[in-house]
Amino acid sequence: MYLELSKVITGLQSQLDFQLRLSLDDRFLSEVNAVKASEFNIQGTVKKVDKGLTLSFAYDGNMTFACDRCLTEVKLNFNHIAERELADDEAGDDSIPIVDHQVDLMPILEEEILLNKPLQILCSDDCAGLCPKCGKNLNNGICGCEDERIDPRLEALKNLFGH
Template sequence: MNIHMQELIAKGKTRSFHTSLDVAPLLKHRPDVLRSTPLAAALEARGEEGGVLVEGQLSVELELACSRCLTPATEKLEIPFREFFRSASDDKEQDEEEDEVIVVEGDSFDLLPYVEQAFLLYLPFAPLCGEDCNGLCPQCGANLNEGECGCSRERLDPRMAALKDFFKQS
């Protein structure tokens, strides 16, 4: 997904990218991601004054382990993509509003690292199978979504354990 900036800026051209990318190598250090489909990228690059604007949508379907009960849950991610690229050779002074501009060296650059970065930043931090997930029992490990396990839920602060029988009648 190489973009030649001067070609797009000078001629006012638009270039479309419709591709799918294998994201398995990016997810090898994420044990909570059980399976993923290829990342579908539908992007459009167009030359504008001073740079190239790339907009579009990334989509992928992931099977993730729930962070509370470890049950597999499927989630479809629709990731908006919008980045503005400017050549480092331009002598423009950066305005305060240009914090969102990506400065690239040379006339052409590869869009792939920016797409991968957008995908990784959009991954859920703590995926859930549902908002009402009860998780696992901390004592026996039973899935509490399937029913109660019979374990005691009383939590006692270990620092106060010596005082728990202090007021009991003999």
């Protein structure tokens, strides 16, 4: 979704207020290993500051992921406030480029989600995960192959203390 900034760039407006709803595409969902996502509400302001523009915005939306241990669906809410510098020429390391008096909000939202996504997504802090042998969700109880789950490389250590 592109924001038209020509009136702010030329000085006809001191700021541009906006409110949008954006849908994340399947490509991005697969990149972040998400199962699905709601539409994201974005509202913000673009203001002229010195030679550039400042984009201030808040966004809110939900994404569903699979738990990293047991694969149960986990719904996360992304609700954050951010600010970015926009540049009318080639963007520096910290600024977003303005091309033809427009800025694309989708890569900015995707970057924000990546920055705020937890490194590990768990259904609960004490998630037991899946049995590596039979695949049973160990949060629902112990499986029948619990005693057989000794790593063969460590088999010699099993009887070390006479148990």
